[in-house]
Amino acid sequence: MADAVGVIGLGNAGGAVAGALARKMPVIGFDLDEGRRAIAADLGVECVGSIEAVAARTKRIILSLPKPAISIAVTKALTEGASPPALIIETSTVTPQTAQTSHGICQAKGIAFVDAAIAGGVASMAAGKITFFLGGSEADKAQARPILDLVADGIYDLGTIGAGMGAKVVNNGVMHALMVVLIEAFAMSNKLGVPSQTMIDILNREEGLLRPLVHRVQERMQQGNYQGGMSVTNARKDSVLALETAQQLGVPLFATLAAHTPYEIAEARDMGDLDYASLATLWEQWADVSFKTEG
Secondary structure (H helix, E strand, O other), rough: OOOEEHHHEEOOHHHEEEHHHHHOOEEEEOOOOHHHHHHHHHOOEEEOHHHHHHHHHHHHHEEEEOHHHHHHHHHHHHHHHHOOOOOOEEEEOOHHHHHHHHHHHHEEEEEEEEEEEEEEHHHHHHHHOOOEEEEHHHHHHHHHHHOOOOOOEEEEEEOOOOOOHHHHHHHHHHHHHHHHHHHHHHHHHHHHHOOHHHHHHOOOOOOOHHHHHHHHHHHHHHHOOOOOOOOOOHHHHHHHHHHHHHHOOOOOOOHHHHHHHHHHHHHHHHOOOOEEEHHHHHHHHHOOOOOOOOO
């Protein structure tokens, strides 16, 4: 079945991807969990009993596995098996280092490998409207794209191996940290008697949650322009007021409290008159990076 694709790992994400692909082409699937195999079969996936059986039926295999160590172990088993694949597409959520390790295993055997991290929820995956963060060599990505395009709403080509997974890890880190900040914020607003929907409407404005991203990261950090604007001193004052209010209300803060520390550092470094986006320069020093976009 030369035109088939294999999917190893039929959990929430892998099963949704396999089901979406099964509407477009033959899919051979495997999962250790018999229940997962049964669910995938109902979606049109032909399920087999081992990773070796998948490899025997198709040369193009997608991985959607629960842990980085499992991804590496399965990649190694596939490359050393009797029917090694020609292409492995890693969609599991792993670290960039894991993707690079798996790529090295494949490269030694002449097997194409890309990391194609998935952004979005299970519903969009099942609907075949997936956003992929893609990393790999140009030749390997060219092999993977015809498969990904079948179920992609968009593909961000991020460059070399590990870049796709790196983007997802960063994106998820932001979402999970922001979730804690929002819970803290809504605990405070609730104590103040502000209806949750009102607070949602306040934050869901151009001047709300998007403002730091667009007006600070995009317009200031990328330009290296920290003159004028909302000063570090004033932002620090607002942060102190939020901390004091939370203390008065009896609301514990974790993420918001941690986020206050860089304002104290910047103030101590005489950065008070600069726009508060200038906190970025601290990370430029600490992490040896530059946020300014050339040209």
